[in-house]
């Protein structure tokens with residue numbers, strides 16, 4: 001087990017610098033164009049695939065970094081480049097993690113390569129959980145999966161929303177209800193293979209930020225998938241459901257929700273994205289404050305500006321430390337006894353919103369225009385307090401974990 005240290009080792013520094021180079025040379029120059037176009041930046045994803053950044057191998061390497069810092073470091077650098085493009089590059093990873101976490105070895109080997117495609121023919125994948133009436137309240141999910149024993153198929157019906165890459169994905173991972181009496185314990189995840197009839201894209205959303213990332217509804221009408229598309233397999237599902245039913249019947253103690261533990265481990269990655277955006281805006285603001293003169297001196301000569309920059313940098317560093325702590329805890333198997341994963345996501349996402357707003361203020365009129373990137377960064381930053389659990393939900397999780405009380 002790796003000792004905790006804030007010193008990156010040589011391999012980590014090399015990866016960080018390589019990613020930073022890609023973010024600076026390829027992502028950042030394309031950011032404004034794809035934000036305006038509001039389209040998936042396929043050529044940039046292809047570039048990322050060519051150099052090996054858009055691949056399962058790359059994520060697996062970062063994921064298995066024994067210090068836990070591989071993923072947060074990668075996210076920070078890519079999102080420093082641009083949040084919308086970076087999400088287009090890492091969005092497939094969300095679906096891939098769904099398969100890695102719940103799938104059999106065969107499912108992992110079959111479906112993950114189809115999620116990424118190859119450098120000459122890149123593909124993306126989507127993870128579809130949220131629904132119009134089931135956002136924060138996942139247990140309110142309505143999409144049903146019914147087993148057809150005669151054909152060994154599952155039949156999926158329902159409407160998913162807010163799916164990153166929804167409808168344009170080669171492979172969709174869909175969470176559906178298999179036993180409505182068990183709340184979120186009665187959910188299961190399914191692969192919907194490429195070209196399956198009955199799956200279609202609904203509305204594509206026009207968004208406030210991360211506009212290069214495709215977000216859409218996914219409509220499922222009598223979608224039939226083979227039995228082997230149930231992640232983890234039927235035997236495991238039946239055992240899990242039987243245990244949950246037994247617990248409900250006996251009115252027994254609630255088991256610790258496995259999904260919550262997974263979220264604690266995955267939320268720091270979103271925190272790291274927020275740190276990347278915040279750092280990008282801070283750097284632009286710092287440069288500007290040193291070069292823009294008013295009243296015969298650089299505006300940073302005023303404490304009113306300099307102190308803002310001092311606070312911005314302090315909060316960004318604090319956010320990164322929370323993110324790194326939580327990532328290290330996840331990798332080294334430390335229990336999240338104070339919801340440290342949620343803490344990191346809460347603090348980093350709120351910091352990104354605040355810091356990007358301050359950056360606009362420091363750039364004055366220029367900050368308010370699309371001639372400078374901080375306006376886009378501020379719009380992008382707004383997503384971090386919403387997806388992967390809103391700030392309010394993070395606070396609920398933290399408060400419940402700390403107090404043991406069912407705070408509403």
Ligand SMILES: Cc1cc2nc3c(=O)[nH]c(=O)nc-3n(C[C@H](O)[C@H](O)[C@H](O)COP(=O)(O)OP(=O)(O)OC[C@H]3O[C@@H](n4cnc5c(N)ncnc54)[C@H](O)[C@@H]3O)c2cc1C
Pocket residue numbers: 094127128129130132134135136137161162163164165207210215383386387388389390391392393396408
């Ligand atoms: C750009 C984008 C990409 C996304 N990508 C994906 C994806 O790939 N896959 C996927 O499945 N989902 C995705 N989502 C969905 C995202 O996770 C949800 O939007 C999020 O969980 C919030 O759900 P909601 O939008 O329904 O808000 P709601 O749950 O309706 O919340 C509305 C407001 O009420 C507050 N609220 C709700 N309950 C409580 C409570 N108990 N206490 C206090 N306040 C509360 C919330 O904090 C929020 O401020 C994406 C969303 C966006 C915007």
